[in-house]
Amino acid sequence: MSHSTEHNRHESDASQGTSTSSKRDHAHLSSREQSHPPEHHYPAPKQGGGALKGFLAGMVFMVVLGLVGAGWFFLRRPAQEATVTAPDSSAAPEAVEADPVTADPVTADPSEATDTPQSTLSTDAASNQAAAGNLPPAQTLDMQINHPNGSTARLTSISFTESSIVADLTVTNGFDRAITLNRSDGMVIIDSAGNQYNLAAPPSNETIQVDPGTTLEGQFVFMGRLAPGVSSLSVITNNRFGGNQDFSTNPKLVFQVEL
Known part of the structure; x- marks a missing residue:
């Protein structure tokens, strides 16, 4: 019976030791768990950015493709326009032909700006030519008249202007x-038409007096333009x-000039 009691005591001590050891282990685990708190695994957020990135990548690709296409179009267009508008040497009149509806009426017909001045110049030139043609050219003459009173007169030239007739005359008084x-x-x-042209006499010698034994030489101006169409004067x-008469102091001298 004492043996049984010791055995029970031994088991009791063993169980107490075991219990004490378990408590120690449990305390040790508790202290470890307290020093290392448990990790909390939260659910990961849903990865929804992949679709957005794909959409943005597609948009960027479309923009780049559009820019490339536009650049190709504009690079291609000038070449086409140059091909279309290049002038054909065989069709030059058609290439420069003006549109009668939109062309400026002042510059479309260059002759309009020059017709009037050319016509005026031509008319003036024609008038000058006609005026010059109506006047005979200057004539060099060698005509002489001897009067019965002993006087002589010599006509050497005659010319015509727009307002006068000029005669070169030399008179020697032998009376x-x-x-x-x-x-x-x-x-x-x-x-020859009967028109008369009067002498423009100098104030100092209106009667054109020539003293005995002297010679008067000069240009005698007769007023008025020669009438057109005359054949002589x-x-x-x-x-x-x-x-x-041989005693005349007013000799009549007549020079007949054919034109």
């Missing part, structure tokens, strides 16, 4: 008294009261 050539304004030119001294 013993003074003679006059323009008595009563009788020194004139008369053309006469240069006359003392047309109204001239005489042909």
Whole structure:
């Protein structure tokens, strides 16, 4: 019976030791668990960014493709336009032909800007030519008249202007008294049509007096433009009261000039 009691005591001590050891182990585990808190595994968020990235990548690709296509189009277009609008040497008149509807009426017909000045110049030139053509050219002459009183007169040239007729005349008085050539304004030119041109006498010698034994030489100006269409003219001294006698102091001298 004492043996049984010792055995029970031994088992009791063993169980107590075991219990004490278990408590120690449990305390040790508890302390370990407290020093290392448990990890909490939260659920991972859903990965929804993949679809958005794919969409953005597609948009970028489309934009790049559009830019490439637009660049190709604009690079291609000038070449096509150059091909279409290149002038054909065989069709040059058609390429420069102006549109009659949209063309500026002032510049479309260059002749409009120059017709009037050209016409005016042509008319002026024609008038000048006609005026010059109506006047005969200057004539060099060698005509001489001897009067019975001993006087001589020589006509060397005659010319025509727009306002006068000019005669180069030389008169030598071989008479013993003074003679006059323009008595009563009788020194004139008369053309074949009957028109008369009066002498523009100098104030210092209106009667054109020539003293005995002297020679008068000069250009005698007769006023007025020669009438068109005349065929001849006469240069006359003392047309109204001239005489042909050997004692005449007013000799009548007549030069007949064919034109």
